Amino acid sequence: MRQTWRWFGPKDLCSIDDMRQADVEGVVSALHHVPTGAVWTPEEIGRRQAEIGTMTDGAPSTLTWDVVESLPVSEDIKRQSGEWRDHIANWKTSMRHLRAAGIEVICYNFMPILDWTRTDLAYRLPSGATCMRFDAVDFAAFDLFILERAGAAEGYSPDIVETAHERFAGMSDARKAELAGNVVFGLPGSAEAMSMDDVKRHLARYDRISPATLRQHLVDFLAEVSPLAEEIGMRLCCHPDDPPFPLLGLPRIMSTEADYRAVIEAVDIPANGITLCTGSLGARADNDLPGMMDRLGGRVHFLHLRNVALEERHLGGSFHEAAHLEGNTDMVAMIAAILAEENRRKAAGRADWNLPFRPDHGQNILDDLNRGGQPGYPSIGRLKGLAELRGIMTALSHPLARAAQ
Structure with missing residues (x-):
């Protein structure tokens, strides 16, 4: 090796x-x-x-x-x-x-589009170390309530939609911005340069590709x-x-x-x-x-x-x-x-x-x-x-x- x-x-x-x-x-x-x-x-x-x-x-x-x-x-x-x-x-x-x-x-x-996707880039572990993490509920909250992608709710169970709604309602504005930046980090461009409308335009180009x-x-x-x-x-x-x-x-x-x-x-x-x-x-x-x-x-x-x-x-x-x-x-x-x-x-x-x-x-x-x-x-x-x-x-x-x- x-x-x-x-x-x-x-x-x-x-x-x-x-x-x-x-x-x-x-x-x-x-x-x-x-x-x-x-x-x-x-x-x-x-x-x-x-x-x-x-x-x-x-x-x-x-x-x-x-x-x-x-x-x-x-x-x-x-x-x-x-x-x-x-x-x-x-x-x-x-x-x-x-x-x-x-x-x-x-x-x-x-x-x-996506090279990789995480919701946390520095998730703190009990040891004090940090790592990257994918939180399924946080990702659903991003998709449903930050990106507001058309038809997104159809891809999640009702329980996840409800839990994501509760999670999003409890997020501070700073956490919402951090979450959006973390997800967009794996997309073309950067969190600072790309708006949610930009992300939607990227996604729309795959609408008809199975x-x-x-x-x-x-x-x-x-x-x-x-x-x-x-x-x-x-x-x-x-x-x-x-x-x-x-x-x-x-x-x-x-x-x-x-x-x-x-x-x-x-x-x-x-x-x-x-x-x-x-x-x-x-x-x-x-x-x-x-x-x-x-x-x-x-x-x-x-x-x-x-x-x-x-x-x-x-x-x-x-x-x-x-x-x-x-x-x-x-x-x-x-x-x-x-x-x-x-x-x-x-x-x-x-x-x-x-x-x-x-x-x-x-x-x-x-x-x-x-x-x-x-x-x-x-x-x-x-x-x-x-x-x-x-x-x-x-x-x-x-x-x-x-x-x-």
Whole structure:
């Protein structure tokens, strides 16, 4: 398992020096400043590689840009509208440039509008640590009474509508503004720049797009880009929906093992693969993550290892980001399944046997609490998670453990 770390570029409060001291082996990054749909040029790719390869004092970091997360898929491609054909052509050109720079893995998502959704970005735990949280009632209150989305009540049970109404009535103006900002944080733009009317306009563009239509658009996209990826030695891996259930009336198509199997079988090319995120998929009680690794592991090209604690086990219930070994996913069983897949790949002579993973998200602890970093990406919280994951990897790989099997 190749240990990587997500880096948002020079403005990231976690520096190259920090990553080097964390002793990670590679970096996961993207050109966030390049507009969606535009070509990633060799010059911009090379600049990011140089930034990753250099410590503050100018010494070589020895770190490499291992995984792109993400090369964005435009809303035009997802809807097959506007300039979608040009955007696919540009995506393929960017992929060629990335491969020419030595990068082999691209993580992307096909979520309409939302990259992720939480109602709290700094939910306080009994320990004093903070984490991101999705509160189902708060989200319903946002949808029903802040966004006031047409037909929203039809998507909730009468009990949830009533409870959300009571919750909203008790909210201060400050909490209402905070809730709206937290939800909009996962939408294009920012909470300060986007009004509720702006959000409604984004949503309206998906009014006539069903889950079946969106899935076909994903298959059409993959039918265009996967053959080229296979030809040039690039691996593509789709990230799951976060959270993996319907929100705001938008279609969700990458939330379960069956979803992934359908897309893999529709475009059955090895380059067309999976980003197996144990946090996103783990927000559904019916997803078996170690089993998914066992059954679909041959097409897993990248891993996000994190955990969530389900506060309610029904679909669409509340959850929060747990410490890496404390949530509902059995991380020991998960890593055992990953190591087993790596052994299968070694036996088959696959060059891609060493699966890249990153410790995803984490709780804000110690100095993270005052650092003001990217929500979900605390330096110390992630390092704690990586240390825990390393412990499992080391124990399961030890000769004593292998001898006992």
